[in-house]
Amino acid sequence: MARETRQLPVPEGLEGMRVDAAVSRLFGLSRAVAADLVAAGDVLIDAATTSKSDRLSAGSWLEVTLPAPEEPLTPKEELVEGMDILYSDDDLIAVNKPVGVAAHPTIGWDGPTVVGGLTAAGFRISTSGPPERKGIVQRLDVGTSGVMVVAASERGYSSLKQAFRDRTVSKNYHALVQGLPDPIKGTVDAPIGRHPSAGWRFAVTEGGKHAITHYEVIEAFREVSLLDIKLETGRTHQIRVHMSSIGHPCAGDPMYGCDPNLAKRLGLIRQWLHAVRLGFHHPSSGSWMEITAPYPDDLAGALDKVRQ
Structure with missing residues (x-):
């Protein structure tokens, strides 16, 4: 994409300001992007290249070739x-x-x-x-x-x-979690937000978004339980976070505290979690419809091993 070049006199209010800071402020760019433009020779003052720490003089002629817009x-x-x-x-x-x-x-x-x-x-x-x-x-x-x-x-x-x-859509998941939840039918009502020390993870946090998960045990085994889970809200990683928060992480989910040895024995390289059913009113007819999805081979295989 073509890059746009802007030219303007340096306003009096920017007198004495560093070049990178001024370019950042004038064009709404991050300081890092502004510094990169200066380093690349895309910022000229009175037709001459400059360095990011140079100071501006009011009335000087500033010419900036802006970054290409994102595709x-x-x-x-x-x-x-x-x-x-x-x-x-x-x-x-x-x-x-x-x-x-x-x-x-x-x-x-x-x-x-x-x-x-x-x-x-x-x-x-x-x-x-x-x-x-x-x-x-x-x-x-x-x-x-x-x-x-x-x-x-x-x-x-x-x-x-x-x-x-x-929230008129019915969302059901099946999850294979470690241990046996007590009670075997219950609700986790706990807010979810970014993990305070690892932003790529989520956690139950005081200032997080409202989140409600209902669960019920379908089958219980020696090390794991198969749950039917109904989501009332739809937060990122909601089931994984909520089940981990009550001490029953999804099998095969190291991000939220699963037992890696159990995951290895079951042949799992991802969390045992599957969106099994979706129910909603059809957009045209208004009639209620439910669509179900069978387990994929890796999850079905792990469940077979547990049942054996």
């Missing part, structure tokens, strides 16, 4: 192996999202996405929403598999988006 994030159109279509019509598409697939493109992620996979498979997706998230009404973490719905029409987008916002 818009667009989904990479490629078929996604193992992403099964569970249901589709004119308003929505439901997929069984495999592990290792993101819902949509994000900065720093160049792997497969649900949106890119659907587009490559010839599905029409709603044009509503930001360019990189067209049709996306909900998300599943890259490391979590299961049923996920995408809007195919504008009507589908507005209806489903509102349903998720109003």
Whole structure:
């Protein structure tokens, strides 16, 4: 993309200010980006290059070649192996999202996405929403598999988006957790925020966002329990954080305190967590529908080992 060059006299209010600080303030750039521009020779004062620590004089002529605007994030159109279509019509598409697939493109992620996979498979997706998230009404973490719905029409987008916002969507997950929760049917009501010492993790924190998780034991084994979990809210890593906070982390989830030896014995290289069922009112007919997603091979295999 072409880069824009701006020219202006140095205002009196910036007299004596460092060049990098002035460029940062004038053009809304970070101090680091401003310093990089100076170092690259993209900042001229009276047609001469300068250094970032030089001081400005009012009335001098400042010429700055701004950084190229960021390319818009667009989904990479490629078929996604193992992403099964569970249901589709004119308003929505439901997929069984495999592990290792993101819902949509994000900065720093160049792997497969649900949106890119659907587009490559010839599905029409709603044009509503930001360019990189067209049709996306909900998300599943890259490391979590299961049923996920995408809007195919504008009507589908507005209806489903509102349903998720109003929490009228029923979201059920199955999780294999360590130990046996007591009580075997209960609720975790605890706010979730960034972990104070590791921002890439989440934790139950005093100033976090309201989060409620309901769970019920389906099967209990010697070392683990299979739970049916219903989410009332949808925070990042919610189930993993909440189950870990009560001493029952998901099997195969080292980020939240699982036993690595157990994970190895079960052949798990990711958390045993699967979005098994999604229920909502259809955007057109208004009738209640539920879509279920079978366990993927790695989770089914681990569960078989436990049952044996």
